[in-house]
Amino acid sequence: MLKKLGVIALYIMTGLILYVYGDQLLVWLDNYARDFLLSTIVVATLLSLFPIIPYPIIGGIVGAAFGTTLGAFVIWIGSSGASIIMFLIVRYSFQDWGNSILRNYKLTEKVTLLFEKNAFFAIFLSRLIPVIPSIIVNVYSALSRVSFINYTIASTLGKMPSMMLFAIVGNTLVTNPRDLLLIMLLYGLFVAVVFICFKQWKKRTLQINR
Structure with missing residues (x-):
């Protein structure tokens, strides 16, 4: 219990x-990010781990500072690193407590078993949709019995498109704002295609298992 309380207190x-210095961090990113790559990655990781500022804003600033390719890489490393850190914190501090709650009710147990059975694709697809809070995916995955390897691979791969989107949006706003609508439409099309393919895959899997 003391370990759990200590982790919670440190996180808060x-x-x-x-939160207090969030505005200063944004100003620093806006003015000095391009001159300090490693520091920017650390700041991006912290701001993803503690989402006091919407991460698309961070992605936009970094994308505008470094350009599409390097900017996407920086915020992808930051976001992926933060997710892995959160997973490890919850897994080794709260899994025994959280997992007992998930298994204590029939509905949550069924949902968790289904999630664990399809963990890779569930995590991967959830990362493709930026509106799904990353912290929910991190915590739920850590409390379940999803392996660290499966989580890490699915999470980092799934974050690539959205992080690229944030960086492209930031860079586009600076260089060519007219292309922004086209980018959003293409991303929406990409997400739709992925969901359709996943449904078809699930349908075929169920037919084979019958």
């Missing part, structure tokens, strides 16, 4: 510090 304290 760090979050409060970032």
Whole structure:
């Protein structure tokens, strides 16, 4: 119990510090990000781990500073690193407590078993949709019995398109705002195609298992 309370207290304290200095961090990113690549990755990781500022804003600033390719890489590393850190914190501090809750009710147990059975695709697809809070996916995955390897691969791969989108949007706003609508339409089409393919795959899998 003391370990859990210590982890919670540390997380809250760090979050409060970032909340207080969040505006200064944004100003620093806006003015000095392109001159300090490693520092920008650290800041991007912290701001993803503690989502006091919407991450698309961070992605837009970094994309405008570094350009589409390097900007997408920076925020992808930051976001993926934060997700892995959160997973490890929850897995090794709260899984025994959280997993017992998930298995205590029939509905949550069925949902969790289904999630674990299709963990890779469930995590991968959830990462493709930026509106799904990353922290929910991180915590739920950590509380379940999803392996660290499956989570890491699915999460990092699934984050690539959305991080690229954030960087492209930021760079496009600076260089050619007219292309923004086209980018959004293409991303929406990409997500739709992925969902259709996943449904077809699930349908075929069910037919084979019958």
